[in-house]
Amino acid sequence: MVQENKLTPHDLIWPLFITSGNNVEEAISSLPHVSRWSVDLIVERVKEAIDLNIPCIALFPNTPSDKRTVNGEESSNADNLMCQAIRAIRDACGDDIGILTDVALDPYTSHGQDGIIDDNGYVLNDETVSALVDQAINQAQAGADIIAPSDMMDGRIGTIRKALEMHEFHNVQIMSYAAKYASAFYGPFRDAVGSNGLLKGDKKTYQMDPANSDEAIREVAMDISEGADSVMVKPGMPYLDIVKRVHNELNIPVYAYQVSGEYAMIEAAVATGAADREAIVMESLLAFKRAGASAILTYHAQYAAKLLQH
Numbered sequence: 156m157v158q159e160n161k162l163t164p165h166d167l168i169w170p171l172f173i174t175s176g177n178n179v180e181e182a183i184s185s186l187p188h189v190s191r192w193s194v195d196l197i198v199e200r201v202k203e204a205i206d207l208n209i210p211c212i213a214l215f216p217n218t219p220s221d222k223r224t225v226n227g228e229e230s231s232n233a234d235n236l237m238c239q240a241i242r243a244i245r246d247a248c249g250d251d252i253g254i255l256t257d258v259a260l261d262p263y264t265s266h267g268q269d270g271i272i273d274d275n276g277y278v279l280n281d282e283t284v285s286a287l288v289d290q291a292i293n294q295a296q297a298g299a300d301i302i303a304p305s306d307m308m309d310g311r312i313g314t315i316r317k318a319l320e321m322h323e324f325h326n327v328q329i330m331s332y333a334a335k336y337a338s339a340f341y342g343p344f345r346d347a348v349g350s351n352g353l354l355k356g357d358k359k360t361y362q363m364d365p366a367n368s369d370e371a372i373r374e375v376a377m378d379i380s381e382g383a384d385s386v387m388v389k390p391g392m393p394y395l396d397i398v399k400r401v402h403n404e405l406n407i408p409v410y411a412y413q414v415s416g417e418y419a420m421i422e423a424a425v426a427t428g429a430a431d432r433e434a435i436v437m438e439s440l441l442a443f444k445r446a447g448a449s450a451i452l453t454y455h456a457q458y459a460a461k462l463l464q465h
């Protein structure tokens with residue numbers, strides 16, 4: 156009766172990895188119990204999500220290596236894995252679930268960086284923004300509900316917003332990965348989308364310094380002023396202070412991403428017997444609510460939603 160916060164399936168966004176082919180499930184060794192699925196099986200997962208009252212899924216493609224190029228052109232191919240999945244989900248499930256799509260070039264580039272690079276490997280902001288706009292419009296045309304730029308280039312929210320308006324996608328939302336840190340917690344994700352072996356160096360020229368908190372508020376405020384409908388803080392658990400500050404100071408829906416490395420840590424603790432899965436998952440997800448998150452992206456979404464049915 157006096158509990159201040161409550162977790163429900165409506166708080167969960169389920170990230171799903173797409174792979175090529177038909178009836179294909181590929182395990183990801185660094186992410187136990189998480190798989191890549193071909194488009195037909197993604198649709199099955201989405202139907203399960205709907206049955207569990209999960210309101211939204213987030214899609215990430217593992218682009219075949221022969222389609223990865225220096226400038227990531229596959230990102231704006233209307234028939235890429237991402238668009239195939241969006242259309243298949245829309246055909247099978249109508250408007251019963253929200254489809255959130257990641258905008259960034261890393262699943263499509265031969266070097267694994269989120270943007271277009273110069274001869275020294277430095278990611279170029281403005282050239283990248285124009286590629287991201289094409290990618291965002293491509294996803295909106297396929298039927299995405301929420302465009303989620305995760306690249307951390309400056310000025311991309313305003314430019315994508317203008318382009319969406321110009322193409323008459325007035326109802327497509329933008330969820331900005333506004334405060335995204337250059338983090339050691341993304342390793343298993345890079346395995347999942349196949350960019351780990353390709354990436355040289357790091358993403359510190361565009362992702363945030365873990366030492367900073369005021370900078371996160373400035374980044375989020377900038378994206379709100381450019382037209383973001385909601386914002387994301389990422390990673391999750393190590394950055395709950397940032398979730399709380401954004402919630403308190405900026406009055407906008409803030410999502411938290413419990414990222415792949417966090418998931419892997421929890422599963423590793425469960426595997427050694429150091430923690431009970433149900434208890435540790437539910438406690439960690441509730442912590443996001445306490446910090447003020449509107450929703451949580453988590454690879455435990457399906458597992459948690461099942462536990463929350465009653």
Ligand code: PBG
Nearest residue numbers: 259261305340341344414415416
């Ligand atoms: C890429 C992107 C990343 C994640 C989501 N989108 C990785 C990165 O920035 O290198 C990480 C998610 C996770 O670790 O679960 N733009």
